Amino acid sequence: MACITENRREQAFKAVEEGLQALENFKKRTYVVTHIFGTYPNVGVVYTHMICQHCENPPCVSVCPTGASYKTKDGIVLVNNTKCIGCEYCVQACPYGARFWDPHIRSIDKCTFCAHRLAKGEEPACVTTCPTGARIFGDLEDTGSEVSKIVASGAAVALKKEEGTSPKVFYVFPMRRR
Amino acid sequence: MIEIQHAWDIRIVLDLTLGGMGVAAFIIAFFYYLRGEKEFNVKAALAGIASLLIGLLILIMHLGKPEAALYTLLSPNIGSVMAWGVFFNILTLVFGGLFALPGLVKLPYAGNERVMRLLGALGSVFSFLVMTYTGALLARTSIHLWRSPATPLLFILVALSSGIGLYTLVAVAFKKEVPRELVDLSMVTTFLAFVTMTLYFVIADISTEAFKYSVHVMLSELVGATVALYLLGFITPFIVYFYNRRKPSRTNMVVLALLLILQSFLTRFLVVYAGAIELPW
Numbered sequence: 339m340a341c342i343t344e345n346r347r348e349q350a351f352k353a354v355e356e357g358l359q360a361l362e363n364f365k366k367r368t369y370v371v372t373h374i375f376g377t378y379p380n381v382g383v384v385y386t387h388m389i390c391q392h393c394e395n396p397p398c399v400s401v402c403p404t405g406a407s408y409k410t411k412d413g414i415v416l417v418n419n420t421k422c423i424g425c426e427y428c429v430q431a432c433p434y435g436a437r438f439w440d441p442h443i444r445s446i447d448k449c450t451f452c453a454h455r456l457a458k459g460e461e462p463a464c465v466t467t468c469p470t471g472a473r474i475f476g477d478l479e480d481t482g483s484e485v486s487k488i489v490a491s492g493a494a495v496a497l498k499k500e501e502g503t504s505p506k507v508f509y510v511f512p513m514r515r516r
Numbered sequence: 517m518i519e520i521q522h523a524w525d526i527r528i529v530l531d532l533t534l535g536g537m538g539v540a541a542f543i544i545a546f547f548y549y550l551r552g553e554k555e556f557n558v559k560a561a562l563a564g565i566a567s568l569l570i571g572l573l574i575l576i577m578h579l580g581k582p583e584a585a586l587y588t589l590l591s592p593n594i595g596s597v598m599a600w601g602v603f604f605n606i607l608t609l610v611f612g613g614l615f616a617l618p619g620l621v622k623l624p625y626a627g628n629e630r631v632m633r634l635l636g637a638l639g640s641v642f643s644f645l646v647m648t649y650t651g652a653l654l655a656r657t658s659i660h661l662w663r664s665p666a667t668p669l670l671f672i673l674v675a676l677s678s679g680i681g682l683y684t685l686v687a688v689a690f691k692k693e694v695p696r697e698l699v700d701l702s703m704v705t706t707f708l709a710f711v712t713m714t715l716y717f718v719i720a721d722i723s724t725e726a727f728k729y730s731v732h733v734m735l736s737e738l739v740g741a742t743v744a745l746y747l748l749g750f751i752t753p754f755i756v757y758f759y760n761r762r763k764p765s766r767t768n769m770v771v772l773a774l775l776l777i778l779q780s781f782l783t784r785f786l787v788v789y790a791g792a793i794e795l796p797w
Contacts, residue, residue: 422581
């Protein structure tokens with residue numbers, strides 16, 4: 339409930355339509371969706387930060403014909419731009435709509451968990467810039483980490499668990515989701 | 517939230533249609549080659565391989581980075597259905613192409629029946645695998661309409677229909693009789709494709725939201741294609757078939773063949789364009 343974002347997705351779409359192509363990736367790698375629930379007068383709104391879910395069993399990796407999509411030892415799902423042929427099979431396989439073809443880099447692109455920052459011991463950019471600390475990043479295998487404690491408490495849920503993908507991104511919603 | 521997929525377009529539809537039609541025509545041609553008619557069936561097999569090749573060229577045009585396609589051979593992910601498809605397609609082109617090329621140019625092995633039979637048999641095996649792959653490719657996604665076990669079956673059925681259509685066109689072009697049992701088989705595949713396609717609509721109510729949405733799209737934005745499929749792809753072929761039994765003519769056969777090809781195209785068009793994904797919000 340800490341998220342106070344003003345959803346910029348629509349503005350980004352509009353900017354892209356007006357020819358500001360540079361914003362296109364910004365809107366797709368990570369963005370916030372607005373979910374309104376309930377019926378008047380008992381309504382609420384929740385903002386959901388959407389990124390690649392870095393699944394334990396990523397369908398995007400298993401369908402990739404060249405192995406361009408892969409999972410690192412640390413569990414981060416990445417794309418090797420050189421080997422990507424642009425068939426967009428992974429786009430169809432991802433149940434989270436997290437992947438897209440980027441004509442500028444001529445490869446499938448997605449959230450990388452800011453792997454370049456992690457390599458330097460820094461947190462992902464979305465985590466460090468969030469003004470309310472609504473985004474938490476950590477090692478799920480470290481039982482002492484804040485993120486592990488939240489997940490272990492049962493307060494955090496993964497999206498679309500029925501897909502069997504075992505996502506590594508969790509959400510704390512004001513109401514329970516499946 | 518449910519979104520219609522936008523990643524795959526008409527080029528994928530054409531690849532699947534031409535590929536399915538080509539490999540089915542090849543299998544039929546090799547079957548009748550074994551039954552005795554050699555020269556014509558090598559030509560019919562060549563038409564099938566040409567169709568497959570055109571489909572693959574269209575697919576390559578769809579790739580965002582076609583020059584990287586070599587990586588499917590250099591570092592294939594053997595768990596990927598698409599990687600299997602690449603190998604099946606290549607092996608069909610190699611073995612099927614070697615079988616069919618004597619229909620175009622004189623080749624030293626063409627007179628060797630054992631070699632020709634071996635090439636044709638290998639070409640047919642890989643052709644069948646290509647035929648099943650076209651549906652399996654779609655089934656291995658997050659799009660519920662495509663995930664249905666009916667999709668690979670439907671694609672095999674319409675591939676057979678269109679393969680008979682292509683074989684018939686080649687037979688008419690070379691003034692050959694189209695085997696009666698083959699035309700009868702096209703009515704069986706048409707009927708089964710009609711039943712399978714209709715099942716999508718019948719089970720929509722008890723399916724997921726994304727599946728229901730796909731069926732809704734077929735009956736709203738894509739209703740023109742749906743009506744065309746049922747009228748031109750499923751019903752009219754039966755009318756032409758029975759009319760042809762009363763008054764046989766080459767024109768009837770050409771019309772029937774074109775309708776069978778249209779059946780495959782419209783089925784794949786509908787399935788691909790109605791593909792919807794349920795996003796997690």
